[in-house]
Amino acid sequence: MEQGKIVKISGPLVVASGMSDADMYDVVKVGNQGLTGEIIEMRDGNASIQVYEETAGLQPGEPVYSTGAPLSVELGPGLIETIYDGIQRPLSVLLKKTGTNIARGVSEPALDRDKKWDFVAATKVGDEVSAGEVLGTVEETIAVTQRIMVPYKVSGKVKSIESGSFTVDETVAVIEDASGKDIEVKMMQRWPVRVERPYKEKLSPEEPLITGQRVIDTMFPIAKGGVAAVPGPFGSGKTVVQHQLAKWADADIVVYIGCGERGNEMTDVLNEFPELVDPKTGESLMRRTVLIANTSDMPVAAREASVYTGITIAEYFRDMGYSVALMADSTSRWAEALREMSGRLEEMPGEEGYPAYLASRLAQFYERAGKVVCLGGEGRVGALSAIGAVSPPGGDISEPVSQATLRIVKVFWGLDANLAHARHFPAINWLNSYSLYADRLNVWFAENVNKEFPNHRARALKLLQEEDELNEIVQLVGVDGLSKEDQLKLEVCKMIREDYLHQNAFHEVDTFTSTNKQFKLLDLILRYYDEGLRGLHEHADFKAITSLPLREDIGRFKYLEEDVVDGEYAALVGKLEASIEELIKKAGELND
Known part of the structure; x- marks a missing residue:
């Protein structure tokens, strides 16, 4: 039913009259082609509508329809293995339907309605269940088992449930609520993207998200x-850092949001991720x-939608x-859209x-991350870690997006163009980066x-700061x-x-x-420093200390396979002490 008419078109913003029955953030269909948009004022x-598709060709007087839903x-x-656009249209399905260029007004269900999934019931008839409890499981891929949960605000007694093969919109269970009403539960549920998914309790993050990247884990760690x-x-190197985190971070699920980045960068992601x-x-x-x-x-306008779509999917898992682990590349493009x-x-x-x-929009996004006790009686604990790339013009972090982000996040990995030009990767500058989780972790x-470990970390950072002063x-x-x-x-x-x-992200051993x-x-490096100082105090020759062949052995240590690390470490410690002792002995003989 027609609700309003277009009265003004300004790029992605369309103003429609006669929309008094619609609500803020309702999804609307704009124009004769039914372009997807969202009411923002x-x-x-x-109604002022931000349209998520190209508005060229729209004319005043064309109809606008409200779906009545956010x-x-x-x-x-x-969801897993699928590539979506910002409003959760499956791109592989659209490719088959419209070719390489997405036709305007085209819409496809985000989840395949025809594919059957093997549902294994985890509860039985007569069980009392509440929102968030696991009714059953579906093995989606070899790496991910989806837990089909009781929808939010639903509780009661399981009236019927059975294992078998179902599509996402077929009923797998029926729950009888306190009023005696039967509620059909399907494997698919819908959730408004601007609303944070609920949980029982937010926990203090006290376990690191291990990434295998030394500058991150040791110097500037992030918590789960x-x-x-x-x-x-x-x-x-923002994209390389995010690729490394996606591949190696100690996370069960990765959600990667390409938010307004250049087409070639997103193409690299789409080509590389299936091959990683x-x-x-394995x-x-x-x-x-x-x-x-x-x-x-x-x-x-689709940039804002992509950020919210991504974090809602991440909250679901x-x-x-x-x-x-959620990667957003980059929030600067989203801010430019705002x-x-x-x-x-x-x-x-x-x-x-x-x-x-x-600042408040950025805060709302990042605050949806966290470690939580999930809804349901099982006491499940889930964690959502959010890593956002920021692309300040010219690398100037004094601009508003960087400054607003810094006031919110607890970890700052500042990339340095000079380090990148010197082929030092990851190009995280150790002098201006920080982690507010470090003390807790x-x-x-x-x-x-x-x-x-904590003492070594503090000592290494102090040495690097002193080096900067000595260089002056x-x-x-x-x-x-x-x-x-x-x-x-x-x-x-x-x-x-x-x-x-x-x-080296491309070395088979050094990458992690x-x-x-x-x-x-x-x-080993700090031991070399301590032993070197001991040698100097005992009048050992400085050049002899700095030219020990052992330094090359320490440098090659990072290329050793994990199974030989402990043995080689013990051997190098003994060799280091013996080498310095020999230099001290030589110095004593020369003095005599």
């Missing part, structure tokens, strides 16, 4: 359920991944008790033209890796103007930078480093 019966996603078996930002200029081998299963990484592909040449829509709405602009509510590292002196007086102890410190900091912080190996490599 209501004023005197006129923008929602379909949740159920079939934590939030991090990766700001950096073009070409500094999941180290957990299968394709796509077996536990959902991709949201929204590139810079798509309508700007979190509610099953999984650890989920700026454009705000300008077209003629709102009062904030700093640099961004809307005044920019020190307990876990001390108990699960080594009690000296070197520029004035040269290296020879420093004491031998300070010259040794510079040599050790070079080892920390080149042998520890530098990591366990926490045990991380500690032992850092321990």
Whole structure:
């Protein structure tokens, strides 16, 4: 039924009159082609609509219909391995239907309505159940078993349930509520994307999300359920960092949102992810991944939808008790879309033209991450970790999006163009990055890796800061103007930078480093420093200390397979002590 008519068109913003019966954030169909849009402002019966498709060719007077429902996603078996656009249209299905260019007004169900899934009941007739409890399971892929949960606000007694093969919109169970009403439960449920999914309790994150990247795990760790930002200029390696996290992070599910990034970057993701081998299963990484592909040449309004779509899907898997890692690349493009829509709405602009509510929108997104006790009686604990890339123009993090993000997130991995140009990857600058989880996670590292791990981390960071100060002196007086102890410190900091912080994402061994190996490599470098200082105090020759062949052995340590790390570490410790003792002995003989 026709509700309104178009009265004004301004790019992706359409104003329609006669919409007094519609509500904010209702999804509407715009024009004769039925373009998908969302109401973002209501004023005197006129609705301002952000349209998620190209509006060229629309004309005033064309009809506008309200669906009466907010923008929602379909949740159920079939999400994994699927590539969606910003409003959860399956791109592989649209490719078959319309070709490489998506036709306007085309819509397809997000979940396949014809495919049957093997449902295994986990409850029986007569059981009392409440929202969030697991009714049964579906093995979606070799890596993911979906837990079919009682929908929100539903509770009662299981009246009927059976195992078997069902499509997502067939009834798998019937629950009789307290009033005697029968509620049919299907494997698929819908959820409005702007509404956070509920949970019992939010927990304090006290376990690290192990990524296998030394500069992250050791220096600037993120907790499971934590939030991090990766700001950096073009070409500094944001996408490589996110690819590494997607592949190696200790997460059960990966949700990757391409939010307005360049088409070629998203194409790389779409081509590479199916070929990446999941180290957990040996299968394709796509077996536990959902991709949201929204590139810079798509309508700007769809960028906002893609962010909310992605995090709602991530929350759904979190509610099953999984650890989920969400990558958003990049939130700057989303902020630019907010700026454009705000300008077209003629709102009062904030700093640099961004809307005044920019910070609150970013906060609402990141605050949906966390470690929670899920609904249901099983006491499941799920975690959603959110890592957002930020693309400040020219790498200037003083701009509003970076600053608003920094006020929200607890981890800042600042990428440095100079490090990237020097081929130092990951190009995370150790002088301006930080992690506010580090102190809390020190307990876990001390108990699960080594009690000296927190001390080593603090000491390595302090040495790197002192190196920066010494480099300023070197520029004035040269290296020879420093004491031998300070010259040794510079040599050790070079080892920390080149042998520890530098990591080759394309090397089959160096691409991932366990926490045990991380500690032992850092321990060897710091032992070399301590033994070197001892040698200097005992008058050993400085050049002899810095030119020990052992330094190359320490540098090659990161390329060792995990099964030989412990033995090689013990051998190098003994060799190091013996080498310094020999140099001290030589120094004593020369003095005699």
